[in-house]
Amino acid sequence: QQQVKQSPQSLIVQKGGIPIINCAYENTAFDYFPWYQQFPGKGPALLIAIRPDVSEKKEGRFTISFNKSAKQFSLHIMDSQPGDSATYFCAASIRNTDKLIFGTGTRLQVFP
Amino acid sequence: EAQVTQNPRYLITVTGKKLTVTCSQNMNHEYMSWYRQDPGLGLRQIYYSMNVEVTDKGDVPEGYKVSRKEKRNFPLILESPSPNQTSLYFCASSKGATLNYGYTFGSGTRLTVV
Numbered sequence: 001q002q003q004v005k006q007s008p009q010s011l012i013v014q015k016g017g018i019p020i021i022n023c024a025y026e027n028t029a030f031d032y033f034p035w036y037q038q039f040p041g042k043g044p045a046l047l048i049a050i051r052p053d054v055s056e057k058k059e060g061r062f063t064i065s066f067n068k069s070a071k072q073f074s075l076h077i078m079d080s081q082p083g084d085s086a087t088y089f090c091a092a093s094i095r096n097t098d099k100l101i102f103g104t105g106t107r108l109q110v111f112p
Numbered sequence: 113e114a115q116v117t118q119n120p121r122y123l124i125t126v127t128g129k130k131l132t133v134t135c136s137q138n139m140n141h142e143y144m145s146w147y148r149q150d151p152g153l154g155l156r157q158i159y160y161s162m163n164v165e166v167t168d169k170g171d172v173p174e175g176y177k178v179s180r181k182e183k184r185n186f187p188l189i190l191e192s193p194s195p196n197q198t199s200l201y202f203c204a205s206s207k208g209a210t211l212n213y214g215y216t217f218g219s220g221t222r223l224t225v226v
Contacts, residue, residue, distance in 0.1 A: 042220070099160065
Protein backbone atom coordinates (compact mmCIF):
# COMPACT_ATOMS: atom_id res chain seq x y z
CA GLN A 1 0.00 0.00 0.00
CA GLN A 2 2.99 2.23 0.44
CA GLN A 3 4.19 1.69 -3.12
CA VAL A 4 4.16 4.04 -6.03
CA LYS A 5 4.27 2.17 -9.34
CA GLN A 6 5.93 3.99 -12.23
CA SER A 7 6.04 3.19 -15.94
CA PRO A 8 7.64 2.93 -18.38
CA GLN A 9 11.13 2.10 -17.17
CA SER A 10 12.64 3.85 -20.19
CA LEU A 11 11.37 6.10 -22.94
CA ILE A 12 12.91 7.33 -26.17
CA VAL A 13 11.37 10.20 -28.13
CA GLN A 14 12.43 12.60 -30.83
CA LYS A 15 12.82 16.30 -30.22
CA GLY A 16 9.43 17.96 -30.14
CA GLY A 17 7.62 14.81 -29.02
CA ILE A 18 5.49 14.58 -25.88
CA PRO A 19 6.77 11.88 -23.56
CA ILE A 20 4.30 10.73 -20.91
CA ILE A 21 5.32 9.01 -17.68
CA ASN A 22 2.68 7.33 -15.56
CA CYS A 23 2.43 6.57 -11.86
CA ALA A 24 -0.17 4.77 -9.77
CA TYR A 25 -0.70 4.39 -6.04
CA GLU A 26 -2.96 2.54 -3.63
CA ASN A 27 -2.73 4.44 -0.38
CA THR A 28 -5.55 7.02 -0.31
CA ALA A 29 -3.76 8.85 2.52
CA PHE A 30 -1.20 10.16 0.01
CA ASP A 31 -1.89 13.82 -0.60
CA TYR A 32 1.23 15.29 -2.16
CA PHE A 33 2.63 14.13 -5.48
CA PRO A 34 5.93 15.61 -6.66
CA TRP A 35 8.07 14.77 -9.65
CA TYR A 36 11.84 14.85 -9.45
CA GLN A 37 14.32 15.15 -12.31
CA GLN A 38 17.78 13.63 -12.09
CA PHE A 39 20.68 14.25 -14.48
CA PRO A 40 23.65 11.84 -14.57
CA GLY A 41 26.03 12.42 -11.67
CA LYS A 42 23.57 14.65 -9.84
CA GLY A 43 21.01 14.27 -7.11
CA PRO A 44 17.30 14.45 -7.93
CA ALA A 45 15.79 17.93 -8.05
CA LEU A 46 12.16 18.91 -7.53
CA LEU A 47 10.52 19.59 -10.89
CA ILE A 48 6.82 20.06 -10.22
CA ALA A 49 4.27 18.91 -7.64
CA ILE A 50 0.51 18.60 -7.31
CA ARG A 51 -2.09 18.13 -4.62
CA PRO A 52 -5.14 15.90 -5.21
CA ASP A 53 -7.61 18.79 -5.11
CA VAL A 54 -6.59 19.81 -8.65
CA SER A 55 -6.63 17.71 -11.81
CA GLU A 56 -3.82 19.43 -13.67
CA LYS A 57 -0.84 21.66 -13.03
CA LYS A 58 1.45 23.27 -15.60
CA GLU A 59 4.87 24.77 -15.14
CA GLY A 60 6.47 25.75 -18.41
CA ARG A 61 6.61 22.69 -20.67
CA PHE A 62 5.90 20.28 -17.80
CA THR A 63 2.35 19.24 -16.90
CA ILE A 64 1.06 16.92 -14.20
CA SER A 65 -2.31 15.30 -14.79
CA PHE A 66 -4.00 13.83 -11.74
CA ASN A 67 -6.88 11.35 -11.63
CA LYS A 68 -7.96 10.95 -8.03
CA SER A 69 -10.61 8.30 -8.66
CA ALA A 70 -8.18 6.12 -10.59
CA LYS A 71 -5.34 6.88 -8.17
CA GLN A 72 -3.06 7.73 -11.05
CA PHE A 73 -0.98 10.70 -12.04
CA SER A 74 1.26 11.41 -14.99
CA LEU A 75 3.95 13.79 -16.21
CA HIS A 76 3.76 15.22 -19.73
CA ILE A 77 6.69 17.07 -21.29
CA MET A 78 5.56 19.32 -24.12
CA ASP A 79 7.93 20.05 -27.03
CA SER A 80 10.63 17.85 -25.50
CA GLN A 81 14.26 18.85 -25.98
CA PRO A 82 17.53 16.91 -25.81
CA GLY A 83 18.25 18.80 -22.56
CA ASP A 84 15.24 17.05 -21.00
CA SER A 85 17.10 13.73 -21.22
CA ALA A 86 17.23 12.59 -17.60
CA THR A 87 15.71 10.14 -15.16
CA TYR A 88 12.32 11.15 -13.79
CA PHE A 89 10.90 9.96 -10.48
CA CYS A 90 7.36 10.33 -9.27
CA ALA A 91 6.76 10.33 -5.54
CA ALA A 92 4.01 10.56 -2.96
CA SER A 93 3.72 11.51 0.67
CA ILE A 94 1.12 11.62 3.40
CA ARG A 95 -0.16 14.89 4.86
CA ASN A 96 1.98 16.36 7.62
CA THR A 97 4.78 13.87 7.20
CA ASP A 98 8.10 14.44 5.48
CA LYS A 99 8.40 10.90 4.20
CA LEU A 100 8.48 10.62 0.42
CA ILE A 101 7.83 7.29 -1.30
CA PHE A 102 9.48 7.26 -4.72
CA GLY A 103 8.63 5.37 -7.87
CA THR A 104 11.27 3.28 -9.60
CA GLY A 105 12.19 5.95 -12.13
CA THR A 106 11.93 6.46 -15.90
CA ARG A 107 14.97 7.10 -18.03
CA LEU A 108 14.02 9.53 -20.79
CA GLN A 109 16.15 10.06 -23.87
CA VAL A 110 15.25 12.81 -26.31
CA PHE A 111 17.05 12.60 -29.64
CA PRO A 112 17.61 15.63 -31.92
CA GLU B 113 24.84 28.79 -2.08
CA ALA B 114 22.15 26.65 -0.46
CA GLN B 115 23.20 23.05 -0.72
CA VAL B 116 23.52 19.57 0.74
CA THR B 117 27.12 18.37 0.73
CA GLN B 118 28.03 14.70 0.85
CA ASN B 119 31.49 13.22 1.20
CA PRO B 120 33.09 11.28 -0.28
CA ARG B 121 31.65 11.20 -3.80
CA TYR B 122 33.18 7.79 -4.49
CA LEU B 123 34.27 5.10 -2.07
CA ILE B 124 35.58 1.58 -2.56
CA THR B 125 35.96 -0.47 0.58
CA VAL B 126 36.27 -4.07 1.73
CA THR B 127 33.68 -6.16 3.48
CA GLY B 128 33.54 -5.49 7.21
CA LYS B 129 35.53 -2.27 7.31
CA LYS B 130 33.52 0.41 9.09
CA LEU B 131 32.86 3.57 7.12
CA THR B 132 31.04 6.87 7.48
CA VAL B 133 29.49 8.99 4.75
CA THR B 134 29.08 12.58 5.86
CA CYS B 135 26.19 14.87 5.00
CA SER B 136 25.91 18.55 5.80
CA GLN B 137 23.32 21.17 4.86
CA ASN B 138 23.60 24.95 5.15
CA MET B 139 19.88 25.79 4.93
CA ASN B 140 18.94 25.30 8.59
CA HIS B 141 16.57 22.51 7.54
CA GLU B 142 14.98 20.46 10.29
CA TYR B 143 14.32 17.34 8.24
CA MET B 144 17.11 15.18 6.81
CA SER B 145 17.05 11.77 5.21
CA TRP B 146 19.23 9.14 3.57
CA TYR B 147 18.24 7.23 0.45
CA ARG B 148 19.89 4.54 -1.61
CA GLN B 149 19.34 4.31 -5.35
CA ASP B 150 19.57 1.00 -7.14
CA PRO B 151 18.69 0.18 -10.77
CA GLY B 152 15.07 -0.83 -11.14
CA LEU B 153 14.32 -0.08 -7.49
CA GLY B 154 14.30 3.70 -7.48
CA LEU B 155 15.07 5.61 -4.31
CA ARG B 156 14.52 3.79 -1.04
CA GLN B 157 14.67 5.54 2.30
CA ILE B 158 17.20 4.26 4.82
CA TYR B 159 16.80 6.59 7.81
CA TYR B 160 15.38 10.02 8.44
CA SER B 161 15.53 12.67 11.15
CA MET B 162 12.85 15.18 12.03
CA ASN B 163 15.20 17.24 14.18
CA VAL B 164 18.29 17.08 16.39
CA GLU B 165 18.47 13.83 18.37
CA VAL B 166 15.33 12.52 16.62
CA THR B 167 15.92 9.73 14.11
CA ASP B 168 13.77 6.92 12.75
CA LYS B 169 14.02 3.99 10.39
CA GLY B 170 12.98 4.22 6.79
CA ASP B 171 12.20 1.29 4.52
CA VAL B 172 15.65 -0.34 4.34
CA PRO B 173 17.51 0.42 7.60
CA GLU B 174 19.28 -2.91 8.10
CA GLY B 175 23.04 -2.57 8.24
CA TYR B 176 23.02 1.20 8.67
CA LYS B 177 23.22 3.67 11.55
CA VAL B 178 22.74 7.41 11.71
CA SER B 179 23.11 10.19 14.24
CA ARG B 180 21.86 13.76 14.43
CA LYS B 181 23.86 15.61 17.07
CA GLU B 182 23.73 18.91 15.21
CA LYS B 183 21.04 20.33 12.98
CA ARG B 184 23.29 20.67 9.93
CA ASN B 185 24.95 17.20 9.98
CA PHE B 186 23.48 13.76 9.42
CA PRO B 187 26.20 11.11 8.90
CA LEU B 188 25.45 7.61 7.62
CA ILE B 189 27.44 4.86 9.28
CA LEU B 190 28.02 1.34 7.95
CA GLU B 191 29.46 -0.61 10.85
CA SER B 192 30.25 -3.74 8.84
CA PRO B 193 29.64 -3.13 5.14
CA SER B 194 28.66 -6.02 2.90
CA PRO B 195 28.59 -6.30 -0.91
CA ASN B 196 24.79 -5.90 -0.97
CA GLN B 197 25.30 -2.36 0.31
CA THR B 198 27.04 -1.43 -2.92
CA SER B 199 24.83 1.39 -4.14
CA LEU B 200 24.44 5.09 -4.87
CA TYR B 201 23.56 6.98 -1.70
CA PHE B 202 21.83 10.33 -1.42
CA CYS B 203 21.35 12.62 1.52
CA ALA B 204 18.41 15.02 1.40
CA SER B 205 17.05 17.81 3.56
CA SER B 206 13.79 19.72 3.77
CA LYS B 207 12.66 22.89 5.49
CA GLY B 208 9.57 21.21 6.81
CA ALA B 209 6.54 19.44 5.46
CA THR B 210 7.31 18.24 1.95
CA LEU B 211 3.92 19.51 0.94
CA ASN B 212 5.31 22.99 0.59
CA TYR B 213 9.05 22.76 0.29
CA GLY B 214 10.26 19.54 -1.29
CA TYR B 215 13.62 17.91 -0.73
CA THR B 216 17.07 19.25 -1.59
CA PHE B 217 19.37 16.37 -2.48
CA GLY B 218 23.13 16.09 -2.32
CA SER B 219 25.16 14.97 -5.34
CA GLY B 220 25.43 11.40 -4.16
CA THR B 221 28.05 8.95 -2.88
CA ARG B 222 28.79 5.92 -4.99
CA LEU B 223 29.84 3.11 -2.65
CA THR B 224 31.38 -0.17 -3.76
CA VAL B 225 31.93 -2.93 -1.20
CA VAL B 226 34.19 -5.75 -2.36
